[in-house]
Amino acid sequence: MKRIDHAEASSFFIAEKENEAFHDKRLWDLRQKRDHQRDDVPEWNELRELASAIKEHTLSHLSDYLEQFEDNAKKNGAHVHWALDAEEHNRIVHEILADHGVNTLVKSKSMLTEECELRPYLARRGIDVIETDLGERIQQLDDEPPSHIVVPAVHKLRGNVADVFARTLGSDPDNDDPHYLSEQARVTTRPYFLAAEAGMTGGNFAVAETGAVVVCTNEGNADLSATVPPLQLASVGIEKIIPRTEHLAVFVRMLSRSAVGSPITQYTSHYRKPKDGGELHIVLVDNGRSERLGMEDFWTSLKCIRCGACMNTCPVYRRSGGLSYGGVYSGPIGIILNPTYDLRKYSNLPFASTLNGSCTNVCPVKINIHEQIYQWRRILSEHNQLPFVKKAAMKVTGKVLADPKAYRRTIAATDVAMEHLPRFLLYTRFNAWGKQREVPVTPDQTFHAWYLKNRGTS
Amino acid sequence: MSSRKMILDAVSRNQPSAASLPEVPAFDRDLPPPWQQFQERLAGMGGKFARPVPDGNFDALVRELHPDANIICSATPEVTGNRDLSDVREPKDLDDVDVGVVRAAFGIAETGSVYLSEMEFGVNALGFLSQHLVVLLDPTDVVGNLHHAYRRREFADAAYAVLMTGPSATADIEGVLIHGAQGVRSLTVVEAPRPSV
Amino acid sequence: MRVALFVPCFIDAFFPEVAIATLELLERLGIEVEYPLDQTCCGQPVANSGCQEDAAGAEALFVKNFAGFDHIVTPSGSCTHHIRYHFDAIPQTDEVKQVRERTFELVEFLHDILEVDAFPWAEFPHKVGLHNSCGTLRSLRHASMSELGEPFFSKPLALLSKVKGIEMVTPSRPDECCGFGGTFSVFEEPVSAKMGYDKVTDHKNAGAEYIVSADNSCLMHQKGCAERLGVDLKFIHIAQILNGDNA
Secondary structure, eight states, X not given: OOOOOHHHHHHHHHHSHHHHHHHHHHHHHHHHHHHHHHHHOTTHHHHHXXXXXXXHHXXXXXXXXXXXXXXXXXXXXXXXEEESSHHHHHHHHHHHHHHTTOOEEEEOOOHHHHHXXXXXXXXXXXXXXXXXXXXXXXXXXXXXXXXXXXXXXXXXXXHHHHHHHHHHTOOOTTOOOHHHHHHHHHHHHHHHHHHOSEEEEOOSEEXXXXXXXXXXXXXXXXXXXXXXXXXXXXXXXXXXXXXXXXXXXXXXXXXXXXXXXXXXXXXXXXXOSOOTTOEEEEEEEOTTHHHHHTOTTTGGGGGOOOOOHHHXXXXXXXXXXXXXXXXXXXXXXHHHHHHHHOTTTTTTGGGSOOOOOHHXXXXXXXXXXXXXXXXXXXXXXXXXXXXXXXXXXXXXXXHHHTOHHHHHHHHHSGGGHHHHXXXXXXXXXXXXXXXXXXXXXXXXXXXXXXXXXHTOOO | OOHHHHHHHHHHHHOOSOOOOOOOOOOOTTOOOHHHHHHHHHHHTTOEEEOOOTTOOHHHHHHHHOTTOSOEEESSTTOOOSBOGGGOOSGGGGGGOSEEEEEOSEEXXXXXXXXXXXXXXXXXXXXXXXXXXXXXXXXXXXXSSHHHHTTSTHHHHOSEEEEEOXXXXXXXXXXXXXXXXXXXXXXXXXXXXXXXX | OOXXXXXXXXXXHHOHHHHHHHHHHHHHTTOOEEOOTTOOOOSHHHHHTTOGGGGHHHHXXXXXXXXXXXXXXXXXXXXXXXXXXXXXXXXXXXXXXXXXXXXXXXXXXXXXXXXXXXXXXXXXXXXXXXXXXXXXXXXXXXXXXXXXXXXXXXXXXXXXXXXXXXXXXXXXXXXXXXXXXXXXXXXXXXXXXXXXXXXHHHHHHTTOSEEEESOHHXXXXXXXXHHHHXXXXXXXXXXXXXXXXXX
């Protein structure tokens, strides 16, 4: 698999000047709304501590809680399935749908099903899958993955959406009023809700003591998917377990506040039992999570509740757009999750960060995201996943920095300093520094030389 | 070996050393008056609020709120409407409902949410296929915050429970807030003390 | 009190005036400053690239140069951050730990250790925007962080407030990273430059004539961006203002 070139991809997004400018502004606006909501909750930092501790407790007792969840879900009359990986998840879902003669599946947004690439899998087997979240629907119709885990089409402007809808839904190409476009999505999706034989959701939380799957949405599409068709499916990552209902309060209080700066999502839905005459199938998915649980430096990334706050605050993400990360997860959380799926493919991502640390500060479950990014750089180096030229240059630089004489020789010719030092600033692409920036003027003498001349005794 | 066993074995093998589970406080010191805060937060989430009717005629109130409605389907005895919920065979039969009416089990001041389950809805899709929703709520049924809400029994008993906060909403196109993305276009909470038993 | 001056590689090569101002300022404050001549670099650029083992030589040399001093002072937040939190390519002997603990960024040293209450020689009659580098802000804790909603404090602003005639202006996103990020500035050139453009524009819109920072690496990047963009801004290290340089 080819390495993702985040830098190159970001240059394409930045070239879309209006999209980039709006993207940055919109996500920064979400960050400010989040700050406002944080100030409305005096116990905010206490909640973050609690959320982190509840997650760490649960992850350290995960096998017990998974079994407890399964027991209770079964008592509720739900079917519980276990999927080792994406392939097994897709197979299970397809079998359930095929057994019930399902032709149309309506689904709400689920990063897990994106991760498993469920939609193309089912499409190849003749099942029509309709994404019902507006942003996700836009992305589906445009044949693009979501660029943000909460607002999937945030990189698009209204005109882009009007183009997509005109092309795929036959709407008026000249009408880019978001109200009109949203209404188009509503009226064209409604028939699918009525016709679908099955509805599918993801799961934000799974409560061990009740066997409930909890889904947080704003559009009501998850509830339409779950309450209208007779057959209901929910795919849930094994890390989504929390022990008790009362713990939901801690997470629900922070999830939407962190994500979009509203006190709660419009709908917080708790699915425990199948509807009368219907069935509820819950698929618990591992897909690399159990392995990540054993990674000393990275297991706490499993605390993530997918709020997207780290993306909204990330100054790199806001400029590069989510698609530049080339993976299901983008932004800071994507940088630390994606390499666990494919170290080589995502080996450039940990360098798509200035390590500024804002992501860590906004994380409601206190994942040390920027420190994990730094740690991934080390792991990548140890696994020889750095480009040879970078590796070789660092070896030379390291040697020079360890030897005062060699170091002084290197910068002795100060008039050509930019060609020699700092080498690390220049070696990747030809004069990457100077492409859009002026190069600093080299002074007449180094401080070292000045010191020897003015203060030196030797 | 089953996938179930392989996953549980891998999890057991890899899970970090035991971390303790903290107690969660109720964070309920100095909470504002719940009924007032409920109304403010409901408005903040795009919900509407309606005062009680002096003569207790909720049918008339619903008509007044939605004068253009053809089909009104109520799951609560205070409102009769013109679509009998007991005639509904499948959830999708509710597709043509203009206004659904329910009584919430309780509300949450912190967020302006109402709690609804199959006990209140009768048919759950009533809360989503209807174009508009009217929710009756007794002011004494409002709890202060989500910690209080999630300690209530209802969550352990309900097959399906939803905290509904204002109408369906989306801001997926350029952040423009639009109500009625897929679910109800409006949600109105009506101050309605429970009928004395 | 034995105080050593650590001059990071890029300051040595490109911004000797910052190192001179630091030296002179400390001397004005009555400190006798030593400058170990064999110093090179803390190893940060190598370690930040993931090549931690290649930083071992630089780290060993750093310890050799700076062991035994009571305080090691440097006009660079990012180097201080590296030394304090990531300087572990070599065995952590007592000597290594001591050197790491005793390394201070200049603002910290002035504010926390010396507790300087006046810079009578300093006057700077200009509109100035402060750039807190991410390392000084979120790691060294120079100032309150906007993400946490904590009570306001700012060590650099506290020091600058003692400078005669200075007028501080506040950009709309004061905590936003400027996009330098060490090697990020070249590996991720498109985003880095865009962040820099946005940063200098934000300061300019706030009315700044100067941007001041405790990190010259951020300033070097922002200056390059402003010049290319044609934004009329000047850049100055906090050591220079506090030392009374009138620019």
